[in-house]
Amino acid sequence: MKPRPWTIQDLDGIAALEAECFPDPWSRRMLAESYLSDRFYGVILEENGGIVAYGGIRMGVDEAEIELIAVSEMYRRCGRGRAVLEELLEIAKKHGARRVFLEVRVSNASAQILYLKCGFHGLYCRARYYENEEDAIVMVKELA
Numbered sequence: 001m002k003p004r005p006w007t008i009q010d011l012d013g014i015a016a017l018e019a020e021c022f023p024d025p026w027s028r029r030m031l032a033e034s035y036l037s038d039r040f041y042g043v044i045l046e047e048n049g050g051i052v053a054y055g056g057i058r059m060g061v062d063e064a065e066i067e068l069i070a071v072s073e074m075y076r077r078c079g080r081g082r083a084v085l086e087e088l089l090e091i092a093k094k095h096g097a098r099r100v101f102l103e104v105r106v107s108n109a110s111a112q113i114l115y116l117k118c119g120f121h122g123l124y125c126r127a128r129y130y131e132n133e134e135d136a137i138v139m140v141k142e143l144a
């Protein structure tokens with residue numbers, strides 16, 4: 001279960017899965033803009049000829065932010081989310097990040113548990129951050 005980098009051919013499949021997983025999905029155009037950015041690194045997991053999980057991280061100078069992570073519903077709870085997250089953390093380390101941030105909905109317990117298990121902790125809340133006015137929790141992991 002080794003994630004590989006996005007290619008341009010993956011964008012339609014990632015956009016489809018993004019739309020399946022989120023009420024406020026990134027459009028194909030947003031995904032393509034990130035793909036073309038030299039500060040963004042995207043990874044996917046493929047199985048049976050289809051994309052079943054993906055993630056993306058944006059590098060700053062010595063910090064990084066996980067911008068995307070999702071697993072197709074049928075494939076959840078089998079370690080794929082963790083595999084994608086660990087690959088993104090490896091990328092962050094390789095490019096010199098000292099800490100990694102992310103945002104998660106207060107209602108998203110599954111993602112929060114995954115992040116806590118992978119060494120993130122909560123920093124603070126961004127009130128009414130999402131379109132439906134839900135709060136975001138900002139989480140961080142310090143990299144060794």
Ligand SMILES: CC(C)(COP(=O)(O)OP(=O)(O)OC[C@H]1O[C@@H](n2cnc3c(N)ncnc32)[C@H](O)[C@@H]1OP(=O)(O)O)[C@@H](O)C(=O)NCCC(=O)NCCS
Binds near residue numbers: 071075082105108
């Ligand atoms: C969050 C998400 C990426 C997790 O992916 P996943 O492949 O199911 O996660 P994993 O199987 O790697 O889970 C790793 C650990 O996280 C925790 N976890 C994940 N989903 C959980 C759930 N529904 N309930 C409780 N714990 C959960 C468990 O501790 C799990 O380990 P275990 O299965 O050995 O107990 C997936 O649920 C998803 O795509 N959700 C919709 C999109 C989303 O919310 N993305 C995050 C945006 S911030």
